[in-house]
Amino acid sequence: MWDFGAAPVSTAGTVPGLGSFPDGDPEAIRAVADQLRRIAGLLAGAPKPAVASWSSPEATRVRGRLSAAVGVAGRGADEIRGCAAALDHAADELAADQRDWRLAKRRLDEARRLAETQGADR
Amino acid sequence: MSAYTVDPAAMRVAIPAVQALMALLDGAASDLAGVSAPAGVPGPVAARVAQVAGSVSADLRRASRDLASLPDDLLRRISAAQVANAPWATAASFGLPALGFYARSFTAQSLSRSLAAGLAAREVAAGLRAGQSYGGGGPRGTWNAFRASSAAARAATANPRGLPPGLGRAASVAGRGLTFVGWGVTAAQNATNPHLSTTQKVTRTAVSIGAGTGASVLGGAAAAAMVGGTAAGPVGAVAAFGAAVAWNALDNKFHVTDKVGDAAADAVDAVGGAAGDAGKAVGGAASDAANEVADGVSSVAGGAKSAAKKALGVIGL
Numbered sequence: 001m002w003d004f005g006a007a008p009v010s011t012a013g014t015v016p017g018l019g020s021f022p023d024g025d026p027e028a029i030r031a032v033a034d035q036l037r038r039i040a041g042l043l044a045g046a047p048k049p050a051v052a053s054w055s056s057p058e059a060t061r062v063r064g065r066l067s068a069a070v071g072v073a074g075r076g077a078d079e080i081r082g083c084a085a086a087l088d089h090a091a092d093e094l095a096a097d098q099r100d101w102r103l104a105k106r107r108l109d110e111a112r113r114l115a116e117t118q119g120a121d122r
Numbered sequence: 123m124s125a126y127t128v129d130p131a132a133m134r135v136a137i138p139a140v141q142a143l144m145a146l147l148d149g150a151a152s153d154l155a156g157v158s159a160p161a162g163v164p165g166p167v168a169a170r171v172a173q174v175a176g177s178v179s180a181d182l183r184r185a186s187r188d189l190a191s192l193p194d195d196l197l198r199r200i201s202a203a204q205v206a207n208a209p210w211a212t213a214a215s216f217g218l219p220a221l222g223f224y225a226r227s228f229t230a231q232s233l234s235r236s237l238a239a240g241l242a243a244r245e246v247a248a249g250l251r252a253g254q255s256y257g258g259g260g261p262r263g264t265w266n267a268f269r270a271s272s273a274a275a276r277a278a279t280a281n282p283r284g285l286p287p288g289l290g291r292a293a294s295v296a297g298r299g300l301t302f303v304g305w306g307v308t309a310a311q312n313a314t315n316p317h318l319s320t321t322q323k324v325t326r327t328a329v330s331i332g333a334g335t336g337a338s339v340l341g342g343a344a345a346a347a348m349v350g351g352t353a354a355g356p357v358g359a360v361a362a363f364g365a366a367v368a369w370n371a372l373d374n375k376f377h378v379t380d381k382v383g384d385a386a387a388d389a390v391d392a393v394g395g396a397a398g399d400a401g402k403a404v405g406g407a408a409s410d411a412a413n414e415v416a417d418g419v420s421s422v423a424g425g426a427k428s429a430a431k432k433a434l435g436v437i438g439l
Binding site for chain 1: 139153164171177184
């Protein structure tokens with residue numbers, strides 16, 4: 001989460017042990033995950049058209065085609081939901097990495113400022 | 123033996139549902155095609171998202187394509203089921219025009235214009251076979267055959283024989299009535315056929331009426347060509363009836379009228395096309411127009427034309 005009480009930390013430069021600021025926007029990743037969940041919801045809710053009061057071998061074939069199409073939509077929805085979950089996880093990890101990097105950078109900046117102040121006093 | 127049941131109304135409800143399912147599948151496929159993992163997503167996760175989005179999108183498009191023919195197929199079955207549910211309409215569309223031609227053939231003895239034309243054609247053909255020439259400016263005698271046929275037609279028209287005048291008139295009126303009812307049945311069938319566009323409903327009905335008139339003229343001419351104007355009688359009636367029934371049978375088998383009507387509908391619908399092309403399609407010969415229709419109509423029309431020639435040959439025209 002954002003630390004609104006602290007001064008903003010520049011993402012430029014590197015932090016020893018952590019390297020440069022982790023690239024990417026967790027919110028953009030979550031937006032893509034939400035888009036995938038919306039598509040999955042539509043596909044999972046795809047209704048199978050009812051062809052009522054029709055019985056013949058061809059009617060059986062037609063119902064089979066409709067069931068197959070709805071089945072493809074359902075299986076696709078499952079796979080897409082899996083991707084959305086993976087993206088959510090990636091967004092959470094990226095957000096945590098960025099938060100750790102900012103925290104480390106702030107401590108590093110504060111340590112530098114303190115060292116500079118003590119040097120000037122002497 | 124398994125039971126086959128079809129409910130046209132229930133089937134009609136399924137069509138928009140199938141179309142909605144196809145739209146849903148296509149829409150989801152398009153949305154997935156534009157999905158990609160943003161920056162910051164680990165490589166394996168990004169690769170998985172790309173692979174799943176691509177494969178599911180392709181699967182959805184394939185599933186939609188598999189359903190593409192279904193709405194038209196259901197429409198055809200609705201049409202067939204309606205015909206099956208109303209066999210009287212099918213029988214009437216075939217039988218009423220034939221009965222109308224039959225009733226009107228009783229007046230064949232008093233030559234109609236078509237009968238006179240058939241008789242004149244026969245006389246001219248006989249003259250040609252006898253070596254007469256019909257070129258303009260020839261000797262006075264070269265027109266004898268034509269004048270003879272015209273005189274015979276006038277005489278026969280002025281003096282109907284062998285049939286009480288009232289009965290002849292009544293048969294003629296009844297024939298027209300039956301023909302009109304037949305046209306009404308055809309129009310109703312076309313109007314309730316869900317597989318036809320509005321233009322097709324109109325043009326098929328119009329062409330059907332035109333073809334019926336053509337068959338009537340054909341029947342009269344056939345009667346005259348066979349037996350002449352003065353003694354048509356029952357033989358002429360049979361000939362006229364035969365020609366009309368032959369046309370009806372051919373048209374019911376090959377649907378030439380429907381094909382010509384559809385060709386005309388195509389031409390009418392092609393508003394943006396060249397007016398000359400549309401006029402050509404409408405005004406062209408039946409076989410030419412039918413060639414414009416998809417679904418192998420050209421061979422069907424050819425077969426119908428050939429069969430019609432054979433049938434007319436049998437009855438002597």
